[in-house]
Amino acid sequence: MELNFGKAINTLGPSLLGGVGIVLYITLSGFFCALAAALMIAMGRLSKNKVLSRILSVLIELIRGTPLLVQLFYIYYVIPTLLNGILSMAGYETNIQLKASTCGIIGFAVNYGCYMSEVIRSAILAVDSGQREAGLALGFSEAKVMLHFIIPPALRNSVPVFGNYLVMLIKDTSLLAMISVQELLLRTKTYASQTFLTVEAYTLLAVVYLLLSIPLSQMTGILERRLKRMP
Amino acid sequence: MLQIKNLSKCFEDLEVLKDVNLSVAKGEVVVIIGPSGSGKSTLLRCVNLLETPTGGEILYQGEDITHLGKKVTDYRKQVGMVFQRFNLFPLKNALENVMYAPVKLNKIPVKDAKEQAMDLLKKVGLENRAHAYPSALSGGQQQRVAIARALAMKPEILLFDEPTSALDPELVGDVLEVMKQLAKEGMTMIVVTHEMGFAKDVADRVIFMDGGFVIEEGAPQDIFKSPKNERTRTFLSRVL
Ligand SMILES: Nc1ncnc2c1ncn2[C@@H]1O[C@H](COP(=O)(O)OP(=O)(O)OP(=O)(O)O)[C@@H](O)[C@H]1O
Ligand SMILES: [Mg+2]
Numbered sequence: 001m002e003l004n005f006g007k008a009i010n011t012l013g014p015s016l017l018g019g020v021g022i023v024l025y026i027t028l029s030g031f032f033c034a035l036a037a038a039l040m041i042a043m044g045r046l047s048k049n050k051v052l053s054r055i056l057s058v059l060i061e062l063i064r065g066t067p068l069l070v071q072l073f074y075i076y077y078v079i080p081t082l083l084n085g086i087l088s089m090a091g092y093e094t095n096i097q098l099k100a101s102t103c104g105i106i107g108f109a110v111n112y113g114c115y116m117s118e119v120i121r122s123a124i125l126a127v128d129s130g131q132r133e134a135g136l137a138l139g140f141s142e143a144k145v146m147l148h149f150i151i152p153p154a155l156r157n158s159v160p161v162f163g164n165y166l167v168m169l170i171k172d173t174s175l176l177a178m179i180s181v182q183e184l185l186l187r188t189k190t191y192a193s194q195t196f197l198t199v200e201a202y203t204l205l206a207v208v209y210l211l212l213s214i215p216l217s218q219m220t221g222i223l224e225r226r227l228k229r230m231p
Numbered sequence: 232m233l234q235i236k237n238l239s240k241c242f243e244d245l246e247v248l249k250d251v252n253l254s255v256a257k258g259e260v261v262v263i264i265g266p267s268g269s270g271k272s273t274l275l276r277c278v279n280l281l282e283t284p285t286g287g288e289i290l291y292q293g294e295d296i297t298h299l300g301k302k303v304t305d306y307r308k309q310v311g312m313v314f315q316r317f318n319l320f321p322l323k324n325a326l327e328n329v330m331y332a333p334v335k336l337n338k339i340p341v342k343d344a345k346e347q348a349m350d351l352l353k354k355v356g357l358e359n360r361a362h363a364y365p366s367a368l369s370g371g372q373q374q375r376v377a378i379a380r381a382l383a384m385k386p387e388i389l390l391f392d393e394p395t396s397a398l399d400p401e402l403v404g405d406v407l408e409v410m411k412q413l414a415k416e417g418m419t420m421i422v423v424t425h426e427m428g429f430a431k432d433v434a435d436r437v438i439f440m441d442g443g444f445v446i447e448e449g450a451p452q453d454i455f456k457s458p459k460n461e462r463t464r465t466f467l468s469r470v471l
Contacts (some may be wrong), residue, residue, distance in 0.1 A: 050461075060373070103360060124316055128318070130314060130318035133312075134318035134319070134320070134377075135312075136281060136307065137310075137311070137312035137335050138380070138384055139304045139305070139380075140332070141301075141304050148331075148335065149320060151323065152322060153322060156322070
């Protein structure tokens, strides 16, 4: 068997570099949307409104009980079809389509948002109740107590777990190949089928993923140790 | 200044306070003593509405405060509380702990709030620890920061719930010293404590609670020298 890594690096390499840009864009936007969603879901779950809390816990069960890939398909294929169908019944002929990368970001925001909301929720519950009482006793309202004294330490204590989720998310972007996002896997697959440099192409792909995820998990580790040393 | 009338409090079907009556005049130091589980903390927590009373009323400057709704925060600003476990904000240093509420709630300019906070830290003997985080302070120091933090809101009344119970014995003195100083300056205080020495020296009035009732109240010399009630006598014989 003859391997030609030089050729793969020269020809697939630049294409993968372009893919890295897309992957980073989707990872970062997906992650921050997920973080925002997670905070909102966690607050909703903890709110006194039983209905809201119940609805959100059903949502979390739905998301946790189905594969991410299925959710991405659902957002990409099913939701636009449903929307067009409903609108046509209302007399509007539309052809709504969502950009595949946008679907990816939405999918990650919802999926990771649900998982991370449980992290935030338990971190909030783990904050000593004395903090709440001290805040209330000074004259802060319940909402302000949440904002000033509960959420900051809860988020801070969640940072290491968030780091792990970020690394998972970067790898999960490979699922977007299935809904035609020109990310790393799809580019590699196309290349491999054209050149038959299967071994080289997929090895290179794996290396690129490692180059992305290892520094990230290292950084999380450093951040975690920093936070531990701080007050 | 504060009148508690027929106050009761139940947790589910456990009745923790039963028909408590108590009034506190401006500048008075009232010390509450009693066995564990007698409802002392619950009474204190009802006064600043950390617990909602089940029945009765609490008059603050003549107005019932048990149904304030959203205005409860305005009332709580006037009633400071010092907790057994200090409850300092762990991500803020001593100075920030003290100045945080005035800045956020009363919109005091940061510079002024800082000056005031430094003065308060000086008052509790901790101006040289202003930039230390709670984790780097001893229990006694943390409690003194907590007192300064409560004072920063310029409260009319201060509530103390066993402020020295979580401290090593050698650190108790510093905290009691600060409290004595406050009493001398005319601060109105309700203090739950097991420090009988403090009660004898500083209290204007001592309240003995047991089983959710106020059993006996009076001047410290009367309560400690000639308690009228059998239960007070038993309790005092155990703690003195
Ligand atoms: N949130 C709560 N829910 C249910 N029961 C409670 C709650 N808080 C207090 N209690 C009960 O109320 C009773 C009185 O408690 P409280 O803390 O007021 O007593 P205390 O006099 O302060 O005792 P200690 O000296 O141990 O602090 C206890 O039996 C306690 O178990
Ligand atoms: Mg107590």
